[in-house]
Amino acid sequence: MEFKELPPVKEQIMKCVRCGKCRSVCPVFAEIRNETAAPRGHVFMVQMLRDGIVEPDEAVAERLTSCLLCENCSVNCPSGIDIHELNAAARSYIYEKNPSLAKELVFDSLWTRPGLLRTSTKFLWGAQKTGLQSLARAIGLTKILPGDLPRAERMLTDVPVRSGRSMISEVNRARGERKYRVGYFLGCATDMFYPSVARATVDILTWHGCEVIVPKDIKCCGQPHIANGKMETARSLAAHNVKIFNAYDLDYIVTDCASCSAALSHKNMEFLLGGLNIEDQAKTFSEKVLDLTLFLTEVLDIEVPNPEMARKVKVTWHDPCHLANAQGVKQAPRELLKRIPGVEFIEMANANSCCGGSGTYCLTHHDLSMKILDKKMDRAMETGANKLVTCCPSCMMQLKFGARRHHWNAEVVHIVDLLSPFYKVLPKKAASQ
Numbered sequence: 001m002e003f004k005e006l007p008p009v010k011e012q013i014m015k016c017v018r019c020g021k022c023r024s025v026c027p028v029f030a031e032i033r034n035e036t037a038a039p040r041g042h043v044f045m046v047q048m049l050r051d052g053i054v055e056p057d058e059a060v061a062e063r064l065t066s067c068l069l070c071e072n073c074s075v076n077c078p079s080g081i082d083i084h085e086l087n088a089a090a091r092s093y094i095y096e097k098n099p100s101l102a103k104e105l106v107f108d109s110l111w112t113r114p115g116l117l118r119t120s121t122k123f124l125w126g127a128q129k130t131g132l133q134s135l136a137r138a139i140g141l142t143k144i145l146p147g148d149l150p151r152a153e154r155m156l157t158d159v160p161v162r163s164g165r166s167m168i169s170e171v172n173r174a175r176g177e178r179k180y181r182v183g184y185f186l187g188c189a190t191d192m193f194y195p196s197v198a199r200a201t202v203d204i205l206t207w208h209g210c211e212v213i214v215p216k217d218i219k220c221c222g223q224p225h226i227a228n229g230k231m232e233t234a235r236s237l238a239a240h241n242v243k244i245f246n247a248y249d250l251d252y253i254v255t256d257c258a259s260c261s262a263a264l265s266h267k268n269m270e271f272l273l274g275g276l277n278i279e280d281q282a283k284t285f286s287e288k289v290l291d292l293t294l295f296l297t298e299v300l301d302i303e304v305p306n307p308e309m310a311r312k313v314k315v316t317w318h319d320p321c322h323l324a325n326a327q328g329v330k331q332a333p334r335e336l337l338k339r340i341p342g343v344e345f346i347e348m349a350n351a352n353s354c355c356g357g358s359g360t361y362c363l364t365h366h367d368l369s370m371k372i373l374d375k376k377m378d379r380a381m382e383t384g385a386n387k388l389v390t391c392c393p394s395c396m397m398q399l400k401f402g403a404r405r406h407h408w409n410a411e412v413v414h415i416v417d418l419l420s421p422f423y424k425v426l427p428k429k430a431a432s433q
Helices: 007-015 021-025 029-032 039-051 058-064 072-078 081-099 101-110 116-129 132-138 149-154 188-193 197-208 224-226 232-244 258-263 265-273 279-286 291-300 331-339 365-382 391-403 417-422
Strands: 178-184 210-213 252-255 289-291 313-317 344-346 386-390 411-413
Touching: 007 039, 007 081, 007 265, 021 072, 039 058, 039 081, 081 149, 081 224, 116 188, 116 411, 178 197, 188 197, 188 391, 197 210, 197 417, 224 232, 224 258, 224 313, 232 265, 232 279, 232 313, 232 344, 252 258, 252 291, 258 289, 258 391, 265 279, 279 289, 289 291, 291 331, 313 331, 313 417, 331 417, 365 391, 386 391, 391 411, 411 417
Parallel strands: 178 210, 178 252, 252 289, 313 344, 313 386, 386 411
Antiparallel strands: none
């Protein structure tokens, strides 16, 4: 579909009443204080692109890509404009007119091939373990990386040797009586950087009576591709994953990554695949998708076992933008935290403010990302918590870097990490047949 005919571009631009509400909630505008960085300015820019007043060139792209796509503007827009969709559509249009070999290699050749992606992670692990990464920094080799990558690569620490995929089976039987047959969408970041989260997720689900299916051919959810103007690739990935999961008879599809659950949601599937032949299949798929925190609290309604294992810990919670804004899920993770024995939950101020990570944003706009991160860390440290908890691997990576940057002696963990110890010590229940 042509750029001008895309529903967000065709139907939503004229809804803007120029009220400026979006400026008051935009983390980027708060730092830059320039109308070109405000969501309202981006709406104007997309309108000018549509009408041919400005050319789809790199200068326009630079302004639009300063947006985090955190959706804070969209959820607070009085007119109900999906500003993030307008921005994403414009990025894709500009990219089509200005293709990049580097992006083709990263987002088409590498990020669409899970096996190749896992192999690249093993190289990172090897470089860290042998000291090559530190050596490259010391002699300045990392300075030849493009853009902000020389500084951003420091965020990659403690890369695991094994992937999540290597630690779990395709079919994981329910322990005891089977209640549900659940598909587990294993996202790229969980798979490559937090495999223990993947293992714990499957253990928790199977203990509570879920047969867990982890299809072998899962590909990236497409969120990084949308952010980087690779809309057609994102569509291809979405269609692939829809077909893979629809081949199974599943009650639900869950994921422990907020970005993945947002990408797989009905709204995003409609944005990517609406009007295409696969639209009905995508609707069937997306109607089964739930974030793990919602599934554990509202579907399984879990009680955490073995409460005598509890150790008192003060925790605070960071709302991933793709959970709180994109999906409106705020209460479920807080409810889950309150169910974990020993947890003292301390709400941080403005918990749903962006951390500045936003997937690849911390790589492409490092300095701006750090300014937004610093504000987040100030709020987190004010709580006096021992652990900073979230459920988005991208946020975890950003927040861990923030803790080191601010010399804060608190652990950044996935919410599943808090649950996992209560399940490791339990006797095994017989698997259902």
